[in-house]
Amino acid sequence: MFKKLLIANRGEIACRVIRTARRLGIKTVAVYSAADSRSLAVALADEAYEIGPAPAHDSYLNAQAILTAARRSGADAIHPGYGFLSENTAFAAACAKASRIYVGPPAKAIHTMGDKAAAKALAEKAGVPVVPGYRGERQHAAIFATEAAHIGYPLLVKAVAGGGGRGARVVERPNELGAALESACREATAAFGDGRLMLEKYLRAPRHVEVQVFGDRFGNLVHLYARDCSAQRRYQKVIEEAPAPGLPPALLRQLYDAALKVARAVKYQNAGTVEFIVERGKFYFIEMNTRLQVEHAVTEMITGLDLVEWQLRVAAGEKLPLKQPGIRARGHAMEARLYAEDPGRDFLPSIGRLTRFHFPLLDTDLRIETGLRQGDEVTEFYDPMLAKIVASGSDRRTARERLRAALRQTRVLGVISNRDFLLRLLAQPAFRRGAVDTALIGRNLGQLAPHDPAPDIALAAAVLSRVVTRRPKPGADRFSPWRLRDGWQIGDARTTDFVFDDRGTKRRVCLRFTPDGLSLEFGRRRLPALAWVLDGDDLAVELDGRRAEASVAWDEHGAQIALEDGTWRLGLADESARRAAAATVAGRVVAPMPGKIAAVHVTKGARVTRGQILLVLEAMKMEHAITAPSDGVVTDIRYAAGDPVAEGAELLVLGGGKEAR
Numbered sequence: 330m331f332k333k334l335l336i337a338n339r340g341e342i343a344c345r346v347i348r349t350a351r352r353l354g355i356k357t358v359a360v361y362s363a364a365d366s367r368s369l370a371v372a373l374a375d376e377a378y379e380i381g382p383a384p385a386h387d388s389y390l391n392a393q394a395i396l397t398a399a400r401r402s403g404a405d406a407i408h409p410g411y412g413f414l415s416e417n418t419a420f421a422a423a424c425a426k427a428s429r430i431y432v433g434p435p436a437k438a439i440h441t442m443g444d445k446a447a448a449k450a451l452a453e454k455a456g457v458p459v460v461p462g463y464r465g466e467r468q469h470a471a472i473f474a475t476e477a478a479h480i481g482y483p484l485l486v487k488a489v490a491g492g493g494g495r496g497a498r499v500v501e502r503p504n505e506l507g508a509a510l511e512s513a514c515r516e517a518t519a520a521f522g523d524g525r526l527m528l529e530k531y532l533r534a535p536r537h538v539e540v541q542v543f544g545d546r547f548g549n550l551v552h553l554y555a556r557d558c559s560a561q562r563r564y565q566k567v568i569e570e571a572p573a574p575g576l577p578p579a580l581l582r583q584l585y586d587a588a589l590k591v592a593r594a595v596k597y598q599n600a601g602t603v604e605f606i607v608e609r610g611k612f613y614f615i616e617m618n619t620r621l622q623v624e625h626a627v628t629e630m631i632t633g634l635d636l637v638e639w640q641l642r643v644a645a646g647e648k649l650p651l652k653q654p655g656i657r658a659r660g661h662a663m664e665a666r667l668y669a670e671d672p673g674r675d676f677l678p679s680i681g682r683l684t685r686f687h688f689p690l691l692d693t694d695l696r697i698e699t700g701l702r703q704g705d706e707v708t709e710f711y712d713p714m715l716a717k718i719v720a721s722g723s724d725r726r727t728a729r730e731r732l733r734a735a736l737r738q739t740r741v742l743g744v745i746s747n748r749d750f751l752l753r754l755l756a757q758p759a760f761r762r763g764a765v766d767t768a769l770i771g772r773n774l775g776q777l778a779p780h781d782p783a784p785d786i787a788l789a790a791a792v793l794s795r796v797v798t799r800r801p802k803p804g805a806d807r808f809s810p811w812r813l814r815d816g817w818q819i820g821d822a823r824t825t826d827f828v829f830d831d832r833g834t835k836r837r838v839c840l841r842f843t844p845d846g847l848s849l850e851f852g853r854r855r856l857p858a859l860a861w862v863l864d865g866d867d868l869a870v871e872l873d874g875r876r877a878e879a880s881v882a883w884d885e886h887g888a889q890i891a892l893e894d895g896t897w898r899l900g901l902a903d904e905s906a907r908r909a910a911a912a913t914v915a916g917r918v919v920a921p922m923p924g925k926i927a928a929v930h931v932t933k934g935a936r937v938t939r940g941q942i943l944l945v946l947e948a949m950k951m952e953h954a955i956t957a958p959s960d961g962v963v964t965d966i967r968y969a970a971g972d973p974v975a976e977g978a979e980l981l982v983l984g985g986g987k988e989a990r
């Protein structure tokens with residue numbers, strides 16, 4: 330076994346790899362960008378080296394800087410994690426050239442499978458079914474149009490070098506093909522430096538089922554069962570589980586067999602995942618990921634194995650620890666990806682400081698994988714995943730309930746997270762039954778995205794957090810009358826009014842201090858209230874006899890309140906008045922987040938209609954369409970493709986429309 334391992338990654342996966350390495354007595358080396366100098370991964374590692382500025386391109390994708398850190402630290406092996414350089418043939422080869430062991434498959438396997446077209450050709454040759462499509466080298470629009478007519482609509486445009494859902498576009502009709510090719514090519518070029526595209530028959534509601542495989546250099550090859558990752562939004566996995574619910578055992582055996590055929594055909598070594606889509610009892614190979622997968626933890630939970638340990642052993646030249654009959658699966662495991670994104674605003678990534686970041690206590694049925702700590706900053710530079718919450722149980726229902734309970738106890742403040750969305754998804758009837766397909770989330774978005782008004786107890790928490798005292802400092806006189814801050818005063822009862830803006834609705838709460846204690850008035854209803862501060866600055870609130878634990882964070886715009894059942898953002902009414910005023914100034918088109926302009930779709934003087942795409946903003950690895958807030962004429966364009974923009978920057982000016990003055 331090697332002595333020192335460098336992890337060429339960041340965040341939760343860097344922490345995850347460090348933990349196993351440490352257990353095996355291997356020293357660890359972290360590398361970090363300027364934005365991550367105080368990260369958890371850096372704190373956990375034995376040594377750490379800065380590799381460049383915040384943008385991934387200058388740091389985590391800078392192979393030379395990483396190899397320099399390997400040399401300086403004397404690390405004899407490099408684990409790429411996932412994302413970044415994990416599927417980069419040149420990097421794997423460069424590690425070997427620098428005499429460092431690359432913890433992953435041979436460069437040749439990465440190369441073949443990194444090309445989705447080549448991978449499909451190989452699978453087909455190995456006798457594994459693939460989705461019908463066009464995978465040719467010729468990339469002219471005219472060729473694509475002809476091929477598309479052969480395949481038939483709907484179809485899927487995919488990046489040959491694709492990953493993480495980037496570069497994929499569904500095309501329903503021939504007249505949409507041109508625009509889809511253009512934007513997919515642009516996204517793929519930006520993400521992978523390779524704009525080649527392919528076409529595929531689009532299945533409307535398949536399941537995504539994948540098989541974990543493992544090989545060693547002695548030609549041993551095994552599978553570690555299947556995972557279902559059908560709960561997806563825009564081709565990105567949201568909830569993953571193992572085993573895949575409700576699949577007939579005969580079909581599963583066929584999938585294991587097909588996965589091993591594909592792996593054998595590329596002489597695979599180390600951890601890999603063979604992905605399939607399954608529809609009406611038929612399955613089709615879609616791609617192989619030549620790395621550890623984000624959702625590997627669900628496989629670990631049902632097999633009781635440590636996949637990172639296997640990766641390290643195999644890379645160090647050992648045999649696979651187990652043969653196929655020795656690999657058993659028991660129970661069920663489910664993982665939810667907690668993201669910094671706003672389901673209420675089309676899942677726009679959210680950035681900011683994590684003022685509250687709390688998870689329940691771990692046990693054998695619960696794992697939390699995160700690279701963040703309370704107080705850390707979520708920046709626009711990297712993936713918005715905050716944590717993975719992984720739960721297991723004897724059966725699917727138990728695992729799902731365990732995961733739900735864990736999410737209810739999870740608190741995220743300072744950024745907007747998808748926690749409530751995940752809770753709703755876990756409770757969704759079809760999901761509960763295990764009837765998941767890749768279109769389930771899209772079909773039910775109305776019920777899954779947040780819409781509930783804040784309950785009284787959330788308003789109460791926001792108000793009470795302003796008046797309840799912190800816990801007394803040790804040594805302070807707890808009973809001094811000067812410490813009391815319950816607002817009681819001699820004479821008449823005192824009241825304070827709070828007017829909140831709850832997604833456009835005014836909510837008025839009156840806090841009343843009386844000699845008997847606090848009460849809150851919601852219109853005509855007056856309810857007795859009580860609150861005190863708990864450990865970690867959370868608040869216990871009692872309203873009319875109902876108790877809840879709340880996390881509350883105030884900033885200059887209002888309060889964010891997290892309870893077990895939900896998270897709400899309440900603006901202060903004068904703030905909402907200000908925002909409303911700003912929004913009615915016709916033609917303001919601003920960047921919703923910092924990023925880079927990927928494309929400008931209009932020219933000065935163009936007449937546009939409400940909802941039309943004006944520009945495309947690239948931020949946090951995705952493209953976001955910026956649409957016209959009203960009909961009008963473009964009177965000024967402030968940025969060009971390639972320009973960086975700050976949050977709130979005015980991108981272009983619209984005038985002359987209906988709402989213009």
Ligand code: ADP
Pocket residue numbers: 339340341342411412413492493494565566618621622623624712714
């Ligand atoms: P997987 O296929 O491993 O289940 P996805 O396909 O959803 O995961 O993830 C695709 C890509 O997203 C990964 O290859 C990686 O590029 C990126 N990614 C996701 N989460 C992270 C993260 N926390 N850190 C770095 N990259 C990530």
Ligand code: ADP
Pocket residue numbers: 460485491492493494495497529530531532533535537561564565604606615616767
């Ligand atoms: P990536 O590299 O981005 O993970 P994949 O080829 O694995 O790309 O596809 C991502 C997701 O897109 C799949 O999990 C599946 O949900 C969906 N998908 C892929 N191919 C098809 C297809 N032909 N029809 C319908 N959905 C598909």
Ligand code: MG
Pocket residue numbers: 493604616
């Ligand atoms: Mg995939």
